[in-house]
Amino acid sequence: MKQTKLDSKSIQWIKDNPxxxxxxxxRKxxxxxxxxxxxxPYRIKKDKEGYQxxxxxxxxxxxxxxxxKE
Incomplete structure (x- = not known):
């Protein structure tokens, strides 16, 4: 699985809205x-696709x- 990097717009939003x-x-x-x-069970089996x-x-x-609820 590829690790996605945040783009500069997302990073700026995080900095502006901590x-x-x-x-x-x-919450997540x-x-x-x-x-x-x-x-x-997926973590133990190292089944990344099933886990995701x-x-x-x-x-x-x-x-x-x-x-x-809300």
Whole structure:
């Protein structure tokens, strides 16, 4: 898997909006903690493709749940 680098526009936004960036990072970390146990088998098997696919699906579901609560 290739590591993507942030472009200069994204870096500038982070520098200009550190509070919003930090809040979003914390929010996503809490969501990931909710389903990290489901990802564990993929991590142990070192199945990066399966891990990434399941991660995206689970993150999307958790974000939808969060939006419904608000």
């Amino acid at each position: 509070k919003e960036f930090t809040e979003e990072l914390i 970390s809490k969501l990931v903690n909710k389903f990290s146990n489901e990802l564990e 696919k399941l991660f995206k699906e689970l993150l999307k579901k958790e974000e939808e749940k969060e939006w419904k």
